[in-house]
Amino acid sequence: MTQTPILLVLLLALTSAAYYFGCKRAFRVADGKIRKLHSLPGYYGLYVALWAALPALLILCAWLLFQGSIITRMVVSSLPDAIQQLGPDRLNLVVNDIRNLVSGNIVSGQPDATMLAAADYYRSLLSVSRNLLFVVVIVVAGLSGWFGYSKIRMQHRARNGVESIINWLLVACSMVAILTTVGIVLSVLFESIRFFQAVPITEFLFGLEWSPQIALRADQAGSSGAFGAVPLFAGTLLITFIAMTVAVPIGLMSALYLAEYASARVRAVAKPLLEVLAGIPTVVYGFFAALTVAPFIRESGSFLGLDVASESALAAGLVMGMMIIPFVSSLSDDVINAVPQSLREGAYGMGATSSETIRRVIFPAALPGIVGAILLAVSRAIGETMIVVMAAGLASNLTANPLEAVTTVTVQIVTLLVGDQEFDSPKTLAAFALGLVLFLVTLALNFLALYIVRKYREQYD
Amino acid sequence: MTNPSNALPEGASSFARIQAGMAKRRAAERRFKMLGRLAVSVGLLFLSVLLISIVSKGYTAFWQTQMRIDVVLAAEDIDPEGTRNAETLRKADYSSLIKQSMRDMFPEVSGRRDKFALYGLVSNGAAFDLRDKVMADPSLIGTKVSLWVPADDDVDMLMKGHIDRDAAEGDRRIKDNTLGWIDQLKAEDRLELRFNIDFFTKGDSRDPELAGIRGALMGTIFTLIVTLSLSFPLGVAAAVYLEEFAPKNRWTDLIEVNINNLAAVPSIVFGLLGLAVFINVFGLPRSAPLLGGLVLTLMTLPTIIIASRAALKSVPPSIRDAALGIGASPMQATLFHVIPLALPGMLTGTIIGMAQALGETAPLLMIGMVAFIADVPQGVFDPSTALPVQIYLWADSPERAYVERTSAAIMVLLGFLALMNLVAVLLRKRFERRW
Numbered sequence: 001m002t003q004t005p006i007l008l009v010l011l012l013a014l015t016s017a018a019y020y021f022g023c024k025r026a027f028r029v030a031d032g033k034i035r036k037l038h039s040l041p042g043y044y045g046l047y048v049a050l051w052a053a054l055p056a057l058l059i060l061c062a063w064l065l066f067q068g069s070i071i072t073r074m075v076v077s078s079l080p081d082a083i084q085q086l087g088p089d090r091l092n093l094v095v096n097d098i099r100n101l102v103s104g105n106i107v108s109g110q111p112d113a114t115m116l117a118a119a120d121y122y123r124s125l126l127s128v129s130r131n132l133l134f135v136v137v138i139v140v141a142g143l144s145g146w147f148g149y150s151k152i153r154m155q156h157r158a159r160n161g162v163e164s165i166i167n168w169l170l171v172a173c174s175m176v177a178i179l180t181t182v183g184i185v186l187s188v189l190f191e192s193i194r195f196f197q198a199v200p201i202t203e204f205l206f207g208l209e210w211s212p213q214i215a216l217r218a219d220q221a222g223s224s225g226a227f228g229a230v231p232l233f234a235g236t237l238l239i240t241f242i243a244m245t246v247a248v249p250i251g252l253m254s255a256l257y258l259a260e261y262a263s264a265r266v267r268a269v270a271k272p273l274l275e276v277l278a279g280i281p282t283v284v285y286g287f288f289a290a291l292t293v294a295p296f297i298r299e300s301g302s303f304l305g306l307d308v309a310s311e312s313a314l315a316a317g318l319v320m321g322m323m324i325i326p327f328v329s330s331l332s333d334d335v336i337n338a339v340p341q342s343l344r345e346g347a348y349g350m351g352a353t354s355s356e357t358i359r360r361v362i363f364p365a366a367l368p369g370i371v372g373a374i375l376l377a378v379s380r381a382i383g384e385t386m387i388v389v390m391a392a393g394l395a396s397n398l399t400a401n402p403l404e405a406v407t408t409v410t411v412q413i414v415t416l417l418v419g420d421q422e423f424d425s426p427k428t429l430a431a432f433a434l435g436l437v438l439f440l441v442t443l444a445l446n447f448l449a450l451y452i453v454r455k456y457r458e459q460y461d
Numbered sequence: 462m463t464n465p466s467n468a469l470p471e472g473a474s475s476f477a478r479i480q481a482g483m484a485k486r487r488a489a490e491r492r493f494k495m496l497g498r499l500a501v502s503v504g505l506l507f508l509s510v511l512l513i514s515i516v517s518k519g520y521t522a523f524w525q526t527q528m529r530i531d532v533v534l535a536a537e538d539i540d541p542e543g544t545r546n547a548e549t550l551r552k553a554d555y556s557s558l559i560k561q562s563m564r565d566m567f568p569e570v571s572g573r574r575d576k577f578a579l580y581g582l583v584s585n586g587a588a589f590d591l592r593d594k595v596m597a598d599p600s601l602i603g604t605k606v607s608l609w610v611p612a613d614d615d616v617d618m619l620m621k622g623h624i625d626r627d628a629a630e631g632d633r634r635i636k637d638n639t640l641g642w643i644d645q646l647k648a649e650d651r652l653e654l655r656f657n658i659d660f661f662t663k664g665d666s667r668d669p670e671l672a673g674i675r676g677a678l679m680g681t682i683f684t685l686i687v688t689l690s691l692s693f694p695l696g697v698a699a700a701v702y703l704e705e706f707a708p709k710n711r712w713t714d715l716i717e718v719n720i721n722n723l724a725a726v727p728s729i730v731f732g733l734l735g736l737a738v739f740i741n742v743f744g745l746p747r748s749a750p751l752l753g754g755l756v757l758t759l760m761t762l763p764t765i766i767i768a769s770r771a772a773l774k775s776v777p778p779s780i781r782d783a784a785l786g787i788g789a790s791p792m793q794a795t796l797f798h799v800i801p802l803a804l805p806g807m808l809t810g811t812i813i814g815m816a817q818a819l820g821e822t823a824p825l826l827m828i829g830m831v832a833f834i835a836d837v838p839q840g841v842f843d844p845s846t847a848l849p850v851q852i853y854l855w856a857d858s859p860e861r862a863y864v865e866r867t868s869a870a871i872m873v874l875l876g877f878l879a880l881m882n883l884v885a886v887l888l889r890k891r892f893e894r895r896w
Contacts, residue, residue, distance in 0.1 A: 068744035163792040173698035177720045180759045187737030250500045257497025274504050281820025283849040284871050287856045292514045322507045355493035383727020385823035418826055435733040446725045
């Protein structure tokens with residue numbers, strides 16, 4: 001990997017040279033009559049430089065992305081048949097060993113002759129690939145640069161060429177968002193389909209038992225491998241509900257107060273301070289929930305004679321509610337401020353007090369936006385990970401009691417995927433199925449929120 | 462506007478009716494206002510409790526108990542052949558020298574268990590400190606040196622008052638005889654709280670007294686460099702296209718809806734994407750900042766695009782018209798006139814996106830940045846963790862001393878976040894323009 005930067009620097013030098021020669025040729029072609037050139041001389045330089053850099057860069061990126069998997073496939077096909085016949089997971093271990101041998105790390109067990117040979121082959125392929133990459137990139141940059149160079153004429157429309165190249169680059173950049181969505185959908189969908197081949201989708205969606213440990217031996221106790229996700233959905237909803245009962249009243253009331261009552265000075269101080277709550281990383285909230293709030297709730301519970309689990313849903317929900325307050329309040333604040341002043345003045349003119357105006361005029365007018373804000377906050381709470389990972393438990397209880405420990409979808413995704421995984425066991429694949437559910441639910445909530453805001457918005461102008 | 466008129470006799474003037482209801486309405490008004498005040502103060506209370514609890518738990522981690530020990534660096538123990546060869550010096554048994562010095566300080570201690578407890582007063586890292594000192598200056602061999610080494614985390618906790626001396630011996634991590642030694646060391650001025658430089662210069666460690674945030678901080682910096690260098694150009698380019706050049710059709714509508722939705726997708730889903738696509742399909746190295754940076758790029762891109770579009774939108778059309786009017790092409794008008802004016806806004810959005818990426822943990826867990834890594838990473842391909850992940854790992858560790866270190870790491874993280882937001886605010890103030 002060390003030579004990639006060298007290659008990049010070399011490419012940069014070539015591009016600068018291309019710019020220089022492009023400009024120079026433009027001057028020579030113009031023969032002193034620069035005003036007769038179609039474009040400014042710099043555009044000719046840029047044109048050649050873009051031609052030199054872009055194809056080579058494209059090849060470089062594709063090469064680096066696919067080099068690893070192609071070399072691995074070649075090495076695997078060179079292995080003796082006995083090894084190739086192994087299952088995919090065992091084969092994966094062998095490949096890992098070979099990679100470790102190549103990079104000089106510790107390997108599991110004594111490497112035998114075939115392994116060493118394979119490692120040597122891997123190493124030789126790698127060095128061939130690197131040298132080839134070097135040559136190909138430089139040659140391509142030179143050739144395509146020459147192509148751009150040779151096109152320079154007096155009437156060549158270099159500016160239009162450069163601009164259309166830039167335009168295509170911009171289009172490509174805006175495609176990244178689409179590609180990301182496609183990538184997310186494909187990655188969770190494929191693994192989920194594999195999961196649903198092992199576990200029926202009805203069992204996953206409606207099963208009441210969640211215990212993803214798969215038995216390694218047939219006679220092992222307690223590892224039935226049940227994949228009923230209802231306890232996770234219930235736990236997620238319970239914690240989300242607690243969070244919303246904290247966040248909605250506080251967020252909404254503070255938005256109303258700051259928008260309608262507070263003096264400009266109070267507003268200038270309190271609003272940013274409340275928004276600090278949204279800027280604090282969730283891992284900090286998780287730490288706070290696990291080490292400060294949960295013990296506090298447990299102690300006050302035992303003081304009242306209640307039996308509170310040390311990882312109660314209440315602690316996680318409460319802290320999550322704290323985090324969500326600014327979402328509700330700043331989104332509602334925008335909506336409340338969008339209610340035109342004339343409505344307020346009309347209500348005051350009729351003799352209504354401020355609170356009557358707020359409750360009977362402003363709140364109904366702002367309601368669609370407020371509902372949208374709350375739905376967005378719910379989607380945020382469902383997808384929140386670190387607070388629940390640190391403060392909610394792993395025990396999949398199907399309960400509505402906030403004092404007990406529950407687990408959530410995001411906690412299970414993290415637990416199933418952190419550490420070493422085998423990519424064909426339902427245990428790992430289950431995480432992707434949960435991810436699919438999470439993605440679809442939050443997507444649906446976002447669409448619903450936008451739909452409500454658009455559909456029921458009052459048009460005042 | 463409740464209807465109080467029922468209480469009044471028929472025919473009373475409407476003014477009297479309104480007067481009769483006023484007391485109730487005023488009370489309702491006051492209640493409503495109080496509720497609003499209450500909500501704001503509860504929100505602010507949450508914030509202050511959170512910050513106070515973190516700071517009060519964490520500020521002690523910036524000091525660390527150090528112990529002064531006198532070590533006899535006998536030549537026959539370290540370098541019996543007198544070669545002063547670096548390899549020999551490296552391999553010498555320094556921990557037995559430190560044990561010897563502890564025995565010299567407390568000659569009365571006997572018995573395996575007691576001796577073991579005595580050796581436990583000094584951190585495991587003391588031997589490495591001693592080795593580094595000897596290797597830096599081999600002429601010390603043969604002399605007796607006095608040096609400050611980190612004390613064990615239990616001693617540290619006792620010195621900071623986190624271990625209750627008065628608890629029953631069985632409930633305490635430090636037993637009575639150890640307590641006696643510590644008191645004696647303190648009386649001899651051999652124990653001292655000193656500024657904890659190791660916390661900022663060392664990587665992670667299984668021993669709390671040796672654990673530092675340097676490794677995680679470097680990992681975070683490398684990750685953010687990757688994120689910034691990808692997401693800023695990509696985000697600005699996408700925003701420029703959508704705002705300035707894109708035709709209004711279904712395709713660009715789709716892109717817009719997509720970006721808005723991506724902004725609300727839970728961050729853990731981006732981790733799943735990284736795992737399935739970047740690791741399993743492209744075979745990028747697991748746990749590397751490069752991978753973390755790629756995932757965080759995709760996550761922060763919507764934020765940057767939305768902020769950059771807002772910045773572009775706020776540049777008045779007259780600028781474009783003026784440029785086009787004197788013969789600039791649309792691309793020239795955008796590149797040389799609109800973008801420079803929108804740049805401060807775009808930078809502000811980017812900084813906010815970076816702050817978001819700095820605090821993000823969940824997707825990094827998915828792509829293996831949670832491994833225990835003691836080395837400080839040297840580049841974007843080295844395995845590493847990030848600061849928030851380090852906080853998560855330490856918060857899970859059972860030792861009492863990790864609590865204050867976690868809080869201190871949080872304080873460092875919050876400090877960086879505050880700094881980034883401050884820069885964003887200043888940038889906005891400095892370059893804000895009203896057209």
